[in-house]
Amino acid sequence: MPDPIDTYWQLHLEKCKKSLEKNNFEVFVAADTQSAGAIFLNRILPGIEVKTVAWGDSMTFLATGVMDVINAGTDIQTIDPFDVQASPEERLARRRQALLADLFFTGSNAVTKTGLLVNLDMVGNRVAGITFGPRHVVLFIGRNKIVATLEDAMQRVKRYAAPANAIRHPDLKTPCMKTAVCADCSSPDRICNTWCITEKSFPKGRIKIILINQDLGL
Numbered sequence: 001m002p003d004p005i006d007t008y009w010q011l012h013l014e015k016c017k018k019s020l021e022k023n024n025f026e027v028f029v030a031a032d033t034q035s036a037g038a039i040f041l042n043r044i045l046p047g048i049e050v051k052t053v054a055w056g057d058s059m060t061f062l063a064t065g066v067m068d069v070i071n072a073g074t075d076i077q078t079i080d081p082f083d084v085q086a087s088p089e090e091r092l093a094r095r096r097q098a099l100l101a102d103l104f105f106t107g108s109n110a111v112t113k114t115g116l117l118v119n120l121d122m123v124g125n126r127v128a129g130i131t132f133g134p135r136h137v138v139l140f141i142g143r144n145k146i147v148a149t150l151e152d153a154m155q156r157v158k159r160y161a162a163p164a165n166a167i168r169h170p171d172l173k174t175p176c177m178k179t180a181v182c183a184d185c186s187s188p189d190r191i192c193n194t195w196c197i198t199e200k201s202f203p204k205g206r207i208k209i210i211l212i213n214q215d216l217g218l
Helices: 004-022 033-047 059-063 066-073 088-098 125-131 150-168
Strands: 026-030 052-055 103-106 110-112 117-121 136-142 194-198 207-212
Touching (some): 004 026, 004 110, 004 207, 026 033, 033 066, 033 207, 052 088, 059 066, 059 136, 088 125, 103 125, 110 150, 117 125, 125 194
Parallel strands (some): 026 207, 103 136, 136 207
Antiparallel strands (some): 117 194
16 A cells, blocks of 8 residues: 555646646656656656766755765766865855856755745755756655645745754854744854746756655755
8 A cells, every 4th residue: 555645745746737837847756865866867868968066055965866876977077166175265165166166956946836946045045056057956855845835835944944954054153043933043054045946948948856755965
C-alpha cells in the first residue's frame, strides 16, 4: 500500500509543478534526494553546456551529492564560495565569480502553489545567482518549502527559515539565535537583507527546479 503521506505530497508537488511551468520554469519531481541527483545528472546536465559551476548556500542541494559526482567524475571547473581553507576575502571574490558560472545551484526558502519563488538573503550572492548571471540555474526544493500564498511564503521565511538559518551559523550574533523569533534587528550580522520574489523564469527554462518529495533544508 502506498504511503499516504508521500501520496498526499506527490499530488501537491504535481500541482505546484504545473503552476511553475506556467511561469516558464522547467520543473521535475523527484521521490528523494538520490532521485533528484539522478534527474540532474541524467536528464538536465546532458542537455546544457557547462564548463564552470558554482552554488549558493543550500542544505537541500548538498544532500543530493551532485557536487561530489561533479568533482569526482567530470572536467567541470568548480568555483567553491564556501571553501573553509580560503580567507573571507577570497570567499567573497569567489561569490562574485560565481555569477559568471555556466551553472548555479541552490535551493529556495519557499515556493508558492501559484508558482512563485521567495527568498531572503544576507550577502545577496544566492538571490543574485538566481536572478541574473549564470546561464543555467538549478534549484532543489523539498516539499516542506511549499506554501499557499506569497504572504505565507514571507511569513515562513521570517518566522522559521531565517531564525533557524542564523542558529545554524554559530559565529553570527543576532537576537533570533537566542530567541528563535525575528526581532527585525539591526545587528551587523543580520541575515535578512535582500528579498527576491521570482515570478517567472527569463529566459524561459533558464531556471530549472527539482521538487523533492521529502522534508529538506530549512
